Amino acid sequence: MDNYRSALQKMADDILSLRQHVTKLEAENSSLRRSLAMHEDVGRALFQDMDLDAMTKAEIVDRILALKQKLSSGAREMARMKDRVQKLQNELIRKNDREKDLMMLQRAHQQQQLVLRKYQAKVAKMQALEDAVKKQEKVIERMEMMLQEKMKDRFKDNSYFSGGAIGAAPGDSWSKGVYSTLLMENMRLRDELGKSCYRSPIILQQQALPDTFSNSTEKLTLITKLEKAEARIHALECQLEDSARNWGREKQDYSTRLLEQDLGFARSPSSLLLQDILLEEKERSKNEARRSPKGDLAKKVISTHQ
Incomplete structure (x- = not known):
C-alpha cells in the first residue's frame, strides 16, 4: 500500500512538471512566432523601402541574396518549431492519457480504501464479539462451578434429614435406564401380541376342518398364552x-x-417418613383399583372360552 501511494505521488509530480514544461514551451513558441512575424514585416518593409532606381544591379542581387538567406533561415526555424510543437502536442496527449489513468487509479484506490475500512470495522466488531463471548464463557464456567458447589452443599444438608435417600438422587439416570428398558420390553411384547392377534383369525377359520385344530386343548393353550402375554x-x-x-x-x-430449604422451612424426619408412607399407601390403593377390573375381565374371558 505504501509503494502504491508513493507511485501515485510520483506520477502526480511528473504530470505537474510536464504541465509546467508545456506551458513554458507554448510561451516560447508564441514568442518565436511573434519574432518571425516581426522579421517578415521588417523584410517586407525593407523590400518596399528599396529604391530600385537608385540601386545598382549588384546591390539588388546582394539584397536579394540576403533576403533569400533570411527567408531560408526563417523557414528552417519554422520547420524546427513545428516539429517541436508536434512533439509537445504528442507528449501532452500522452500525459493527458496518463492523467486519466491516474484519476482512474485514484478512484479505484479510494474505493479500495472504503472497502478496507468496512472490513477493518467488521474485523474489529468480530474481535469485540469474540472477546465478549470468551468473557461470557468464563462467567458461565464460574457460575456452573458455583452451582455445583451449592448443589453439593444442599445434598449434604438434605442427607441429614432423609438419611441417604437424597444420596440416591443421582439415581435419575438409573430411573431413566429402567424406563428405557421397560419401554423396549413393552414394545417387544406389543409386537408379539400383534403377531398372535394376527394369527388368531386363521385359527378360528380352520376350526371347522376335521384334522387340524379340532381339539380344544390347542385352543386353550393359545388362549392361555395370549392371556399371559396380556397380563405380562x-x-x-x-x-x-x-x-x-x-x-x-x-x-x-x-x-x-x-x-x-432455601426459604428456611425445615421439616422433621418423622413428618417426612409419614408423608412417604401416606404416598405409598395411596399409590398402592390406586394400583390395586387399576388392576382389579383387568383381572376380572381376564377371568371372564377364560370362563367363556372354557
Missing part, C-alpha cells in the same frame, strides 16, 4: 407407570425440599 404387558405397563410416577414424585419432592 399389563404388569410391565403398571410397573413402568409406577416407576415413572415414583421418579416424578421423587424429583418433585427433592425440588420441594430444596425450595423449602
Whole structure:
C-alpha cells in the first residue's frame, strides 16, 4: 500500500512538471512566432523601402541574396518549431492519457480504501464479539462451578434429614435406564401380541376342518398364552407407570425440599417418613383399583372360552 501511494505521488509530480514544461514551451513558441512575424514585416518593409532606381544591379542581387538567406533561415526555424510543437502536442496527449489513468487509479484506490475500512470495522466488531463471548464463557464456567458447589452443599444438608435417600438422587439416570428398558420390553411384547392377534383369525377359520385344530386343548393353550402375554404387558405397563410416577414424585419432592430449604422451612424426619408412607399407601390403593377390573375381565374371558 505504501509503494502504491508513493507511485501515485510520483506520477502526480511528473504530470505537474510536464504541465509546467508545456506551458513554458507554448510561451516560447508564441514568442518565436511573434519574432518571425516581426522579421517578415521588417523584410517586407525593407523590400518596399528599396529604391530600385537608385540601386545598382549588384546591390539588388546582394539584397536579394540576403533576403533569400533570411527567408531560408526563417523557414528552417519554422520547420524546427513545428516539429517541436508536434512533439509537445504528442507528449501532452500522452500525459493527458496518463492523467486519466491516474484519476482512474485514484478512484479505484479510494474505493479500495472504503472497502478496507468496512472490513477493518467488521474485523474489529468480530474481535469485540469474540472477546465478549470468551468473557461470557468464563462467567458461565464460574457460575456452573458455583452451582455445583451449592448443589453439593444442599445434598449434604438434605442427607441429614432423609438419611441417604437424597444420596440416591443421582439415581435419575438409573430411573431413566429402567424406563428405557421397560419401554423396549413393552414394545417387544406389543409386537408379539400383534403377531398372535394376527394369527388368531386363521385359527378360528380352520376350526371347522376335521384334522387340524379340532381339539380344544390347542385352543386353550393359545388362549392361555395370549392371556399371559396380556397380563405380562399389563404388569410391565403398571410397573413402568409406577416407576415413572415414583421418579416424578421423587424429583418433585427433592425440588420441594430444596425450595423449602432455601426459604428456611425445615421439616422433621418423622413428618417426612409419614408423608412417604401416606404416598405409598395411596399409590398402592390406586394400583390395586387399576388392576382389579383387568383381572376380572381376564377371568371372564377364560370362563367363556372354557
